[in-house]
Amino acid sequence: MVANGAGDPVKGPQSSCSPLGVDNINPKVTNAQYAVRGEIVIRAKELEDKLHNGEKLPFDKILYCNIGNPQQLGQHPVTFYRQVLALCDYPELLENEQAKAIFPPDVIARAKKYLAAIPGGTGAYSDSRGAMVLRKDIAKGIEERDGYPCDPDNLFLTDGASQGVHAMMRMLLRDENDAILTPIPQYPLYSATLTMYGGMLLPYYLHEETGWSLDINELRSQTYKARSEGKNVRALVVINPGNPTGQILSYENQVDVVKFCKEEGIVLLADEVYQANIYRPDKTFTSFKKVLCDLKETEVTVASMMSISKGFYGECGRRGGYTELVNVNSDVQAEFYKLASINLCSNLNGQICMALVMNPPKEGEPSFELYSQERTELLASLKRRAVKLHKTLSSLQGVTCTEPEGALYAMPHIRLPQGAIEAAKKIGKAADFFYCMQLLEETGIVTVPGSGFKQEEGTYHFRTTFLVPEKETDEVAERLTKFHNSFLAKYGEPEQ
Amino acid sequence: MVANGAGDPVKGPQSSCSPLGVDNINPKVTNAQYAVRGEIVIRAKELEDKLHNGEKLPFDKILYCNIGNPQQLGQHPVTFYRQVLALCDYPELLENEQAKAIFPPDVIARAKKYLAAIPGGTGAYSDSRGAMVLRKDIAKGIEERDGYPCDPDNLFLTDGASQGVHAMMRMLLRDENDAILTPIPQYPLYSATLTMYGGMLLPYYLHEETGWSLDINELRSQTYKARSEGKNVRALVVINPGNPTGQILSYENQVDVVKFCKEEGIVLLADEVYQANIYRPDKTFTSFKKVLCDLKETEVTVASMMSISKGFYGECGRRGGYTELVNVNSDVQAEFYKLASINLCSNLNGQICMALVMNPPKEGEPSFELYSQERTELLASLKRRAVKLHKTLSSLQGVTCTEPEGALYAMPHIRLPQGAIEAAKKIGKAADFFYCMQLLEETGIVTVPGSGFKQEEGTYHFRTTFLVPEKETDEVAERLTKFHNSFLAKYGEPEQ
Structure with a gap:
């Protein structure tokens, strides 16, 4: 350890201790x-x-x-994704006669569309938010999912959804008095980032006996208790479908969550990375963005996180994801953009895969049948x-x-x-x-x-x-x- | 803004201000x-x-x-890289007779080697440090570059070199009294991360009149001055070849830097991402790792950062990089590993490209001629x-x-x-x-x-x-x- 007084300049070697030891790194x-x-x-x-x-x-x-x-x-990857990715990484194949016999025409068309619109293709830094052509495809997918418009400028493509969580934590947490309502049990990314960014994990317990249900009264009582202790309750994490708990929120429950966030002036961090993983015919996934739109709610801020790592596709190693910011002022969006730009951009291979996930082959297109079959089977x-x-x-x-x-x-x-x-x-x-x-x-x-x-x-x-x-x-x-x-x-x- | 007293629980809605405004996010x-x-x-x-x-x-x-x-x-990408990447992303091509006519045998062999050793290929999370087979290839490249051994367990593959800088800043900076010696002019990633992680940028000025040279006396005087003001000088950033300044350090200068770090108990952050970009026949790149080894120096801690985004290859959009930790205790390495694991892993496409950059085709292999020609021309x-x-x-x-x-x-x-x-x-x-x-x-x-x-x-x-x-x-x-x-x-x- 280097011991510094405030007196004369210290000269000569310091103690022989390692300048980088577990005792002196950031706690x-x-x-x-x-x-x-x-x-x-x-x-x-x-x-x-x-x-x-x-x-x-x-x-x-x-x-x-x-x-x-x-x-x-x-698990076998979805063929359509991999075919488009291979062409985007090695575009010479697009001009190769032998390759044309291997790849279906809609795969070739998709790769051409992306490469034409991304200057430098997968080898160049894109806009820090992600390439516009990909954000547009993702926005289209979100619109089809929700039935409401999505502005591609509200989308930030990230190296997996985790990076979106990092960015939100970095933005929200000023000191240890800033608290984030976090479900218990939780995905440990939340506790880890709360520790790293120096905020407070404010727990709300899911009720196991009623299928890990989320109780608004629990959110309220924890919030009021924390406030009485001088904490600023800045955000609420909801993981839907749940991780590690696997439950799917009911629409009514989601409406109540949004109302709670509005009443209490709390940002909603909606971890929706398992949106394609629904196993009960009587349950459906509804995004919090849709709930907001249904309620014509323009004051509640939501960051919706999505990933290519989950679903039936499971493209974990590719590290693709997005965060959609809903009801966020342009000056805050600019800060989010700046944070993204300090990391230059997320990887293009992951960006493209995210666009393919949100905008898969449609009925009538050559790859649809195989895609649809793979999806159903998986x-x-x-x-x-x-x-x-x-x-x-x-x-x-x-x-x-x-x-x-x-x-x-x-x-x-x-x-x-x-x-x-x-x-x-x-x-x-x-x-x-x-x-x-x-x-x-x-x-x-x-x-x-x-x-x-x-x-x-x-x-x-x-x-x-x-x-x-x-x-x-x-x-x-x-x-x-x-x-x-x-x-x-x-x-x-x-x-x- | 949410105004919280320490009195009774606050009930009912908060002020109508946005819960996420530039006035209340992390400064x-x-x-x-x-x-x-x-x-x-x-x-x-x-x-x-x-x-x-x-x-x-x-x-x-x-x-x-x-x-x-x-x-x-x-700029045209290096063909060898893209061919291997395409095969890794769409391994069906390896079994396709038409594809065998397109790809040279060493490309096919490389893709097979990687896919055999990476469970789940590019679609699966790897070890958080990066897949071992790739770290081994990178270690081999480092050994050939320096003439000294490299342990793949000291290598951490990252989404571009920037993520290595983030991790080091996160580890080193505890509060605003932790200072990092940073060249001026500097690459703005350093000032940005120093601000974000709450440390102090301790400037040392490069001398423009002598070709942006690095002056050890300047390092010393800035260090002593900072210490006299109660600062802990934790690390020294050296960018070699320089960004934005383009100079290449002399070997003697590098030796002096290492000695300075040893005497003062300071970690060396060696930004060596431009190591392949040398334009003067009378200049060569020497890694700080090699200087350490030449000096048989086992006390100076170095983090050497490398990237696939620069060099003649310029694979920016792929986001690949590594940090080699030299002379770092295993308990600190374990913390670095934990940080990496919170982000799961860097993207596999970038990981593979990093291995290809450090272990390119060798003379006599089918792809060598084209690779060599592309490299020379670029x-x-x-x-x-x-x-x-x-x-x-x-x-x-x-x-x-x-x-x-x-x-x-x-x-x-x-x-x-x-x-x-x-x-x-x-x-x-x-x-x-x-x-x-x-x-x-x-x-x-x-x-x-x-x-x-x-x-x-x-x-x-x-x-x-x-x-x-x-x-x-x-x-x-x-x-x-x-x-x-x-x-x-x-x-x-x-x-x-």
């Missing part, structure tokens, strides 16, 4: 936590290395169910896997699990034996962390302990994706059940 | 400046729209010389354009210009007439901003005023890339000269 960094890729994942990678080196373990591969990363688990398969996983989890002793209506996760509630709780305490860990770590060590299945998402005090959960390939789900169900039973056999029956 | 955001994409670029886009709408202006297109974005100005063309632009600028009355040795920019020193300085003052602008804005309005050439990079008080400069296509350089030289002369005719002779 907002050291304090931030991100369980989705935390200690358990690091251990999983070690085990994977052991497997690669031929070491004998109780399983022959690691199953990463910690993160919604479908293609890593073998969504049906996700649903089958959700149902199966839910059934397996619900069958375990001491476990209850809300049926996932949307998104990519199940969030079972696990009652753990006192023996396990004490064993965890001995090693300074949460009991659900202890459970998940043992699950990994014995089955190779990687999950995220509920403590990583925060949860009601004294309850334990874990989050698992339902992305294991269908041909392996039986085996995984068996391994999970076997592990759970042996865990209970080892540590005793759960308390309740 | 670190509103205070940040980024001239490379600031007001002049916004005006350029307006003018471009006018041209598209058929409006008559004194020029028929906008020439974006504000930013190193070569492909936007028509670098020769950049050099010709640098020489020509330097000649044009040096010929202007009241203008001197250091010859660019590397990078992509010229940074002429312009002596402005008193009349212009006063006219600028009247509209509340810096005089070089005034000059650059008029240059845009009259010629369509977009440049960045020296004030955007900071400069010695009372001097004026602007930065321009030399990326205008060769067939247009004569015309641009003519337009620039004509504008400069008419500017002087209008505002009077420069003072000196």
Whole structure:
């Protein structure tokens, strides 16, 4: 550490301590936590290395169910997207006779349209908000989704939805008195960015017993309580469909959320990245933008975040996303634009994929049939896997699990034996962390302990994706059940 | 604004003010400046729209010389990169007989190698540091460049080099007493991130009269002065080759920089993104990593930043880059890894391109000849354009210009007439901003005023890339000269 007085200039070498040590870096960094890729994942990678080196373990591969990363688990990408992307990255193919036999004409037309309108194509920085031709296609998709106009100048394309969350946090949080209403359980990006940008996580608890429902009275009471403690409640995060909880908000509930934001002067951060992941025929996704428009509401500020990483497409590695700003003054938009420009622009490959997601092939176009078939199959398969996983989890002793209506996760509630709780305490860990770590060590299945998402005090959960390939789900169900039973056999029956 | 007392819970609606206004967002955001994409670029886009709408202006297109974005100005991409990228994004081509006739075997082999080693390919999140197979290829390239080992676990792949700078600033800056030695003129990413992360920019002036040279005594005196004022001098930014200044550091100078960092316990942030842009046969690029290794120096911490956006390749839109951490403790590396994991990972397309840049085709491989030819031609063309632009600028009355040795920019020193300085003052602008804005309005050439990079008080400069296509350089030289002369005719002779 460099010790500086305010006296004469200090000369000569400083202490031999590293100028960059965990004791002297920004504590907002050291304090931030991100369980989705935390200690358990690091251990999983070690085990994977052991497997690669031929070491004998109780399983022959690691199953990463910690993160919604479908293609890593073998999901096939949507062909139309990949064809357009390949042509955009290597435009010589557009002039190649052999290539013309490979790519359908609407794929070629789409690539040509984008390349003609993006100066320098995928190799050049675009407008910091994203290339206009792509924002226009996305705006069109939003208009078709909602039935209301969308101005492409309100769209900011980002490297995944996470970057939109970063930007909003950076804008909103001035100091530790600025609080953001965050659902519990939450996606750990919110707690991590709140720590990094120095704001306060103001929790509101979703009610597990009523399917992880959102209670407006809870929002109100938490807001009033925080205000009475001198906090500025700046924004409300709503994740719909829910992550890690999988519930879909009812329209009436959404109307109430908007009214609450209006009454309390609170910005709404609408995390809508799972909008294409709906598994119940009686449920539909409605964007908060549509709710605002239905209500003719012009005072409530909404930032709607979308991503190419989720849905049935799951293009995680491409890092594409957008934030739509609704009811935001032009001077604030200019600040958002400036923030984007400091990062130059998001990657063009991800930008293009975002436009393809929001403006897919239409009926009658050559690629429509294949696209439509892939979409239907992927969504049906996700649903089958959700149902199966839910059934397996619900069958375990001491476990209850809300049926996932949307998104990519199940969030079972696990009652753990006192023996396990004490064993965890001995090693300074949460009991659900202890459970998940043992699950990994014995089955190779990687999950995220509920403590990583925060949860009601004294309850334990874990989050698992339902992305294991269908041909392996039986085996995984068996391994999970076997592990759970042996865990209970080892540590005793759960308390309740 | 929400006004909260510490008394009873506040109920009912807040004031009708927007909950998100420029008056109540984070002042670190509103205070940040980024001239490379600031007001002049916004005006350029307006003018471009006018041209598209058929409006008559004194020029028929906008020439974006504000930013190193070569492909936007028509530079052809390196074929090898694009071929591998297309195959990685659409792997079906690997099995297609027609496609096999299009792609050389080493392109196919490279794509297969990467796809086999990256679970889920470009559609899946990779390790947050970047896919191991790519980090290994990059490490190999670094080893060949420096002649010293490189551990892929010290490499963090990022969405452009900017994200590495963000991460380092986030780690280093705890409060406004943490200062970072920054060259003046500087690349505005540094001033912008210093403002955003709440640190202090501690300037050290490059000496223009000796070719923008870096003076160790200046580093020392600024450090001691800052310490006497209670500041912690945490890091030193060195941009080599220089941006916006184009100079290449001598080896001896680099040794002195390393010694300075060691003596003063200061982290070195080595911005080495222009390492492939060297135009003088008597100059070579040496990485700071190599200097450290030559000196057997194990105490000085270096973060070396590299990008795919610059060099002869200029793959800006792809957003690829890496940070190599040298002499960093594993616990600090773990924090860096955690920061990366909060963003999940950088985009795979950019990651792959970074690996291709650092591990290009080798002699004897099928793609080598074309790659080598493209590389030679691109670098020769950049050099010709640098020489020509330097000649044009040096010929202007009241203008001197250091010859660019590397990078992509010229940074002429312009002596402005008193009349212009006063006219600028009247509209509340810096005089070089005034000059650059008029240059845009009259010629369509977009440049960045020296004030955007900071400069010695009372001097004026602007930065321009030399990326205008060769067939247009004569015309641009003519337009620039004509504008400069008419500017002087209008505002009077420069003072000196």
